[in-house]
Structures are given as C-alpha cells and as structure tokens.
Amino acid sequence: MKIDINQKNGIAYVQEKSLIISNVQSALDLMATIWYEYHCNAIIIHKEAIIEDFFDLSTRLAGEIVQKYVNYGMKIAIIGDFAAYSSKALKDYIYECNKGKDIFFVKNEEEAISRIVHSI
Numbered sequence: 001m002k003i004d005i006n007q008k009n010g011i012a013y014v015q016e017k018s019l020i021i022s023n024v025q026s027a028l029d030l031m032a033t034i035w036y037e038y039h040c041n042a043i044i045i046h047k048e049a050i051i052e053d054f055f056d057l058s059t060r061l062a063g064e065i066v067q068k069y070v071n072y073g074m075k076i077a078i079i080g081d082f083a084a085y086s087s088k089a090l091k092d093y094i095y096e097c098n099k100g101k102d103i104f105f106v107k108n109e110e111e112a113i114s115r116i117v118h119s120i
Helices: 024-038 061-071 088-099 109-118
Strands: 003-006 011-014 042-046 075-079 103-106
Touching: 003 024, 011 024, 011 109, 024 042, 024 061, 042 109, 061 103, 075 109, 088 103, 103 109
Parallel strands: 011 042, 042 075, 075 103
Antiparallel strands: 003 011
C-alpha cells in the first residue's frame, strides 16, 4: 500500500485504489497503521479502496466505520465521483458529512486537504 504523508498538515494520502477497507476491522487496521506508523490523524483515500457495501447505507457499514473514526479522532476524506449513486439517503448522508468536521466526500486531493485543514 502506497501512502504519502503531507508533513505540513499531518495527513496520510493512501494512493492505493484496490480494496483496502472491506469491513469494520480493516477500517480500524488502516486507522491504526496511519496513527502508529505515520503519526497522522487524517486520511485521504479513494472510494475504489472502500467496499461498495459502504455506500449502501442499509448495510450499516458506513455508520459503523464512521463512528469508529469519529470516536478515535481520525478524520477521513474519500475521493471519488459520487454522482452515480441514486440513493437519496446516501446523497443526504454525504451532504451532512460534508457539513461536519470529520468525514468528507470530495472530488480530488486538493479539496480533501482543504476540507481537513479547515476542519481543525
């Protein structure tokens, strides 16, 4: 897994686009790796690295993972094109997350960094 660290902002950018987060435990493992090995409290990751079930709110996977990240003080920005999802619930979830200070759904790395930096 290729991880770039933005030393100025303490943000870990996971470059990998293959599946990394497939369940709650793998999300926790990623968070622990970023914290203990890279000393960062924010992650940027591509949506392709997250199992598609995350984006189906009926699975409750997104809620479980997001709750863990918030509880441990880890911010996460997910990069991708979310327009293809037709679920009103997911669109509302993305909207509400983007209004907060912990979880962001963004189009690119620059927006991800900006959102994280301005949420601190």
